[in-house]
Amino acid sequence: MADHRPSPPAARRTARPGAVPACPSCGDLAGRGYPACRFCAELVDQHRLVDWQELLAAEQLTEGGAGERELAELVLADDTGAHPWTCIDWAMTLTLCSHCGEELGTGPVDCVRCAVADERRRHWDHTGFPKEMSALDHRLRVARVVLRAPHRHRTAIVDTWRLLLPFLLDGRLPATGDVRRLRAQVLAGGYADLAAVTSYDDLVAFPELPWRRSAPVEHQADTQRDQHATRKPFERPADTLPRQQAPQAVEHRDDDQVPAGVDGHPHQGEQQ
Structure with a gap:
């Protein structure tokens, strides 16, 4: 049986800067002005662009050429894990949503196609963990997704x-x-x-x-219990009626969640 290796690794062709300089364009820490600041945008997107350029070369296409957008659509239509996550992200950047007309995945919150595309992209994180996508990769990806569509978060x-x-x-x-x-x-x-x-x-x-720390559950006050005791024998207090426990809210992975590894815990030590 052939060795199937889905989700090829990505973002390995550019080195980390080794420092956090100030952006010469916006004056903030480099990257913080993403995506409005051109220098910050180039710094953040360079990992995706380098991988995308290699894919273009393999397909004998040129950046900005007529076939680039067609390739982007083919990449997005392919099976999950068939391409590096950086190429998936860049293909979405090059593709306009057929429903809302915005960059795919960045449209209004009620755009169904953008929502589906974004969810499909997030599924990659789980197929690529932990070898092809590190915890740092994931968080860099989440940060970029959030900042490109702040109205969705x-x-x-x-x-x-x-x-x-x-x-x-x-x-x-x-x-x-x-x-x-x-x-x-x-x-x-x-x-x-x-x-x-x-x-x-x-x-x-x-x-x-x-106010963010867990607070102990306060016991019911004696006066409140006394009020319940004065009710009619068969009248059940409104606050003691059996209620269906609401499901615990699950954070969408646009904040601090990292796909779990084989041990079920986030991989915290992976740095590039």
Whole structure:
């Protein structure tokens, strides 16, 4: 039987910068101005573009040529895992949604085709983990997806990935708890203070906010129990009626979730 190897590796042809410089164009940390700042956009997208250029060369096509968009459509129509994730992302960037006319995956939240395309892209993460896609790859991908379509995600999530992106480009892999703590600080209105930090260690060193910690369940007050005791014998208190337990909300993978490895836990130590 032939050795089937789905989801070829990607983003291995460009080196990490080894530092987090200031962007000469927007003045913020390099990458944080993505995608509006051209320099930041080139820095973030270079990993995808290099892999895409290799695919173009293999197909004897040129960048910007007539066959490039056709190739993008063929790549997106292929089976999951047939192409590197970087090529999938770039093919979506080159493709306009037939329903809303926006870049595929970045249209309005009610665009069905954009939603389906984005979900199909996310399925790649699970087929590619852990050998072909590292935890750092995943988080770089999530950050780019969120920042290219901020209207499709919660503001706190957008701001959190914008803060982290320069350090992800440098190869830093934040722990899940660090991402959540940072998002809590953003929710509390701390984005400006966080954006002024130029060190990754200082960025994730902000303390956990008290209102984000697990609070003990308070016991029912005696006065409330006394009120229930005065009810008619067969009258059941409204707050004790059996209710169907609501399913626990599951975070969409636009924040800090990493596809689990074979042990069921996120891969935290993989850096490029």
